[in-house]
Amino acid sequence: xxxxxxxxxxxxxxxxxxxxxxxxxxxxxxxxxxxxxxxxxxxxxxxxxxxxxxxxxxxxxxxxxxxxxxxxxxxxxxxxxxxxxxxxxxxxxxxxxxxxxxxxxxxxxxxxxxxxxxxxxxxxxxxxxxxxxxxxxxxxxxxxxxxxxxxxxxxxxxxxxxxxxxxxxxxxxxxxxxxxxxxxxxxxxxxxxxxxxxxxxxxxxxxxxxxxxxxxxxxxxxxxxxxxxxxxxxxxxxxxxxxxxxxxxxxxxxxxxxxxxxxxxxxxxxxxxxxxxxxxxxxxxxxxxxxxxxxxxxxxxxxxxxxxxxxxxxxxxxxxxxxxxxxxxxxxxxxxxxxxxxxxxxxxxxxxxxxxxxxxxxxxxxxxxxxxxxxxxxxxxxxxxxxxxxxxxxxxxxxx
Amino acid sequence: xxxxxxxxxxxxxxxxxxxxxxxxxxxxxxxxxxxxxxxxxxxxxxxxxxxxxxxxxxxxxxxxxxxxxxxxxxxxxxxxxxxxxxxxxxxxxxxxxxxxxxxxxxxxxxxxxxxxxxxxxxxxxxxxxxxxxxxxxxxxxxxxxxxxxxxxxxxxxxxxxxxxxxxxxxxxxxxxxxxxxxxxxxxxxxxxxxxxxxxxxxxxxxxxxxxxxxxxxxxxxxxxxxxxxxxxxxxxxxxxxxxxxxxxxxxxxxxxxxxxxxxxxxxxxxxxxxxxxxxxxxxxxxxxxxxxxxxxxxx
Numbered sequence: 019x020x021x022x023x024x025x026x027x028x029x030x031x032x033x034x035x036x037x038x039x040x041x042x043x044x045x046x047x048x049x050x051x052x053x054x055x056x057x058x059x060x061x062x063x064x065x066x067x068x069x070x071x072x073x074x075x076x077x078x079x080x081x082x083x084x085x086x087x088x089x090x091x092x093x094x095x096x097x098x099x100x101x102x103x104x105x106x107x108x109x110x111x112x113x114x115x116x117x118x119x120x121x122x123x124x125x126x127x128x129x130x131x132x133x134x135x136x137x138x139x140x141x142x143x144x145x146x147x148x149x150x151x152x153x154x155x156x157x158x159x160x161x162x163x164x165x166x167x168x169x170x171x172x173x174x175x176x177x178x179x180x181x182x183x184x185x186x187x188x189x190x191x192x193x194x195x196x197x198x199x200x201x202x203x204x205x206x207x208x209x210x211x212x213x214x215x216x217x218x219x220x221x222x223x224x225x226x227x228x229x230x231x232x233x234x235x236x237x238x239x240x241x242x243x244x245x246x247x248x249x250x251x252x253x254x255x256x257x258x259x260x261x262x263x264x265x266x267x268x269x270x271x272x273x274x275x276x277x278x279x280x281x282x283x284x285x286x287x288x289x290x291x292x293x294x295x296x297x298x299x300x301x302x303x304x305x306x307x308x309x310x311x312x313x314x315x316x317x318x319x320x321x322x323x324x325x326x327x328x329x330x331x332x333x334x335x336x337x338x339x340x341x342x343x344x345x346x347x348x349x350x351x352x353x354x355x356x357x358x359x360x361x362x363x364x365x366x367x368x369x370x371x372x373x374x375x376x377x378x379x380x381x382x383x384x385x386x387x388x389x390x391x392x393x394x395x396x397x398x399x400x401x402x403x404x405x406x407x408x409x410x411x412x413x414x415x416x417x418x
Numbered sequence: 419x420x421x422x423x424x425x426x427x428x429x430x431x432x433x434x435x436x437x438x439x440x441x442x443x444x445x446x447x448x449x450x451x452x453x454x455x456x457x458x459x460x461x462x463x464x465x466x467x468x469x470x471x472x473x474x475x476x477x478x479x480x481x482x483x484x485x486x487x488x489x490x491x492x493x494x495x496x497x498x499x500x501x502x503x504x505x506x507x508x509x510x511x512x513x514x515x516x517x518x519x520x521x522x523x524x525x526x527x528x529x530x531x532x533x534x535x536x537x538x539x540x541x542x543x544x545x546x547x548x549x550x551x552x553x554x555x556x557x558x559x560x561x562x563x564x565x566x567x568x569x570x571x572x573x574x575x576x577x578x579x580x581x582x583x584x585x586x587x588x589x590x591x592x593x594x595x596x597x598x599x600x601x602x603x604x605x606x607x608x609x610x611x612x613x614x615x616x617x618x619x620x621x622x623x624x625x626x627x628x629x630x631x632x633x634x635x636x637x638x639x640x641x642x643x644x645x646x647x648x649x650x651x652x653x654x655x656x657x658x659x660x661x662x663x664x665x666x667x668x669x670x671x672x673x674x675x676x677x678x679x680x681x682x683x684x685x686x687x688x689x690x691x692x693x694x695x696x697x698x699x700x701x702x703x704x705x706x707x708x709x710x711x712x713x714x715x716x717x
Contacts, residue, residue: 021430033715070429071422089714093437093547096711103434106425113545121471130467133460134546162474185429215422 022105023186023217024068024091029100031061031086031241060086062241064100070185073218075228075249077256078238079263084221087238088112088188091219106185109135114195115175120164124155124174127163131178145181152203153177169196180207187211189220205231225253225334250373254333261392272387278321280354280380280388283314287376287395290363301397305369305410311362311376311395321354323383328362333373338408370410371401446707447700453549461552465559480567487568491516491575498637508639510581510674513572517582518636520568521667525598525660526627527561532606533613533623540717550710551703554606558599565595572671581674593688594666600695601659604702611709614716634661635668640679656681659691 035056060083068074076084089095091102092110117134118127128149132142142149150156153173155166163171172195195204208231211218222228228235228249235252237245239259245252286300288310293303301309311328329340341364343351374397379390404412439449454461473479495512498504505511535553536543543550576582613619633655635643643655655661665680666688681687 021426022434023429025434070426091437094545094714096438102437104437105432105434106429108437108547110545110547113541116542116546117467117539119467119471121474122467126467126470130463133457133463134542134548136457136548139459185425213422215425 021070022067023070024105024219025101025103026067026087026091027065027101027103029061029064029087029090029102030059030098031083031090031095032057032059032098059241061090061097064238064241064243066236066243066246068217068219070105070217071212071215072234073212073232074220075232075235075252076219076221076238077223077225077228077235077252078244079256079260082238083241084238085112085190088190088219088221091186092188104186107183108186108188109182109184110188110190111179111182112188112190114172114179118163118171118175121162123162124159124166128174128178131175132181135179135182137178137182141181141183149177149181152180152207154200172196173200176204180204180211184216186217186219189218191221191223225257226336229253229334250333254373257333257335258393260335265390265392274384274386276382276384276386276388278324278382278388279318280321280324280382281316282378282380282389282391282394283316283357285314285376285378285391285394286312287397288312296398299373299396299398302400303397305367305399305401307367307399309364309367309397311364311378313360313362313378315354315358315360315380317354317356317358319355321382323350324354324388325351325381325385326360326362327379327381329377330364330369330374331377332408333375336408338369338374368410369399370405370407371399371403372408373398441704441708443704447703450549450551450703450707454551454555457549457552460548461556461559464552464556465563468556468560469563483564483567484571487516487520487571490519491571494519495579504637507642508674508679510576510579510672513576513579513581514639514668514672514674515637516568516572516575517668517671518634518664520565520572521594521598521663522631522634522636522660523568524561524565524595525602525663526631527564528558528599528602529606529609529623529627531557531561532602533609533620535606536610536614536713537617537620537717544714544717550713551607551706554603554610557606558603561602562599576671582671584670584673588670590666590684590688591670593685593692594663594670597659597663597666597688597691597695600692600699601663604695604699607699607702607706611706611713614709614713630660633658634664636664639675640665640681644681652681656687659695662687662691 035058064083064087076087078084086095088110089112090097091104092108092112094110094112115127115131117130119130122130128146129139129142132145132149133139137145150159153170153176155170155174158166158170163174166174176195195201208218212231218231220228220231232249235245235247235249236243237252237256245255289301289303290308290310291303291306293301293307296302301307313326317324325343327340327342330338332338341362375393376395376397377390377392378394380388382388399410401410402412440446442449473482476482491512494515498515499511508514532554535557536550539553542548543553573583609619609623644652647655662684665684669680669684
């Protein structure tokens with residue numbers, strides 16, 4: 019390990035947003051044209067380096083510069099400032115089926131597409147049967163591509179793409195295509211690439227995929243590197259930011275306003291079983307704990323028939339469970355007034371190994387949200403490894 | 419695991435290289451040529467794609483490539499040559515026109531299709547890193563294919579009608595074709611790149627080519643020009659490389675007229691046009707290399 023294959027130094031890429039494209043318009047507006055052009059920085063002083071054999075996930079919201087970065091590493095775009103250096107053969111899979119011509123047969127398109135991707139004719143001939151077999155569309159190989167279903171099209175395109183032989187593979191959102199069995203095949207192929215020591219950099223909006231495949235993730239925001247760490251940390255941060263955006267959207271769309279006001283002042287997680295603290299997690303415990311959320315609330319005036327909702331989700335935002343006091347209690351909560359403390363208990367929580375967060379919100383009698391607090395408390399479940407997945411069970415086996 | 423460690427060793431031995439290389443006047447050309455040469459298979463495949471897709475699903479297929487030139491030949495022979503009497507001023511008029519037309523069409527197609535080639539392949543250019551010159555070059559290939567078909571018809575027709583092929587002067591024709599290809603390629607490179615930044619270019623090119631057709635002696639002859647204008651204007655007229663190429667083509671493949679049908683020093687003019695064409699090609703490639711750096715974001 020330790021062979022640097024990608025080095026990115028102080029990379030800046032700015033785009034000019036031009037609004038005119040014809041001679042007439044630019045002549046007419048010659049004087050104004052210059053002021054009208056706006057530039058924006060798609061990448062702003064980005065630096066990092068990648069070692070051989072690493073698998074890196076590039077994550078971030080839309081327009082954060084992920085694809086631009088990938089295109090610059092792949093030599094498709096030219097940076098304004100800064101430097102990108104690479105070692106070895108680079109292949110960029112930014113689009114499947116580049117160069118496919120609808121009027122040509124699958125066979126002819128394989129040769130064309132392979133050549134576009136930089137595979138020589140001799141290599142293509144050698145891999146031809148593999149490519150066709152991988153795609154699983156042997157019967158249609160001499161049919162014109164325009165008659166293919168969209169699934170067949172991407173399967174063929176992907177099959178050609180995975181036969182490139184790069185040291186560095188740049189992938190943009192094209193990792194898993196087709197139906198489920200084919201997606202499985204795609205993922206197996208990527209794992210094989212990893213075992214062969216190839217470096218993979220990929221852009222993805224699927225947190226599960228990044229967490230699954232990568233050993234490092236870079237979070238970009240507005241063209242800057244915000245987090246460069248393990249996938250879990252980068253994705254956790256991304257998730258939190260998304261949550262803020264979603265909430266802001268909800269708030270701006272909320273038309274109904276309650277006559278009551280209330281707030282969640284604090285929340286602290288504890289366990290009734292032996293557990294320990296960690297600088298990051300309030301509770302670290304084996305499964306089967308009784309999780310207690312110690313909550314402090316305040317109401318500006320007596321609020322009758324209010325309710326409390328809580329949900330537990332994984333760091334990556336997968337929903338595990340949610341509760342509502344209206345559902346599990348027969349009578350209404352006591353009238354809320356002033357400062358109040360309560361403890362919400364989740365007994366015998368059989369969660370699987372992983373890191374979890376809790377979200378809370380309070381609502382008035384009509385169900386209008388008064389306050390919400392997301393990713394309020396972090397806790398972790400550590401198991402003995404007897405089972406995998408979000409739910410824990412300690413299995414036994416008996417023979418009769 | 420051995421595969422992985424082999425790769426590590428190989429990579430460790432390689433130096434880091436910049437993805438964005440300096441423009442370099444001479445070194446840049448050498449590098450461009452090297453990269454284009456390494457992708458020659460792709461150029462051929464693109465030419466094939468162009469030709470195959472054009473006649474896919476048609477029963478007669480390639481025959482259609484011959485029908486148009488044949489009909490044109492017939493029109494020139496019958497309507498303009500015989501009915502309108504052009505044959506009285508230019509012997510073997512049909513062969514004369516068709517000879518000029520063949521080389522003009524080659525030049526015309528290279529520029530017309532070449533100018534659009536970058537935009538037509540926007541999908542690939544935006545997503546794949548490859549030498550972008552291959553797209554204009556591929557159009558040169560498919561224009562060349564059409565040219566060969568027309569040439570075959572021309573030679574065959576000339577043998578039947580008479581008034582064709584001067585075996586001793588075929589090198590004029592060869593030079594003429596080379597001049598047309600080199601100048602066509604050079605211009606196609608620059609125009610295709612300019613067209614990315616300003617879409618008006620492709621429309622402008624259509625108009626200019628329309629004028630260009632009449633500026634070259636395709637349907638009229640040199641004596642008609644020489645009798646109308648003075649020697650200075652004659653020199654300006656002859657400064658057009660395509661005019662020189664058309665004369666060269668006629669010198670080798672049309673035997674209807676005598677030396678008065680051709681300007682003086684034609685061979686020297688052809689060689690100069692060829693030499694200047696190479697310089698133009700070099701300069702145009704440099705301009706293309708400069709402009710292509712922002713293709714992916716401008717398309």
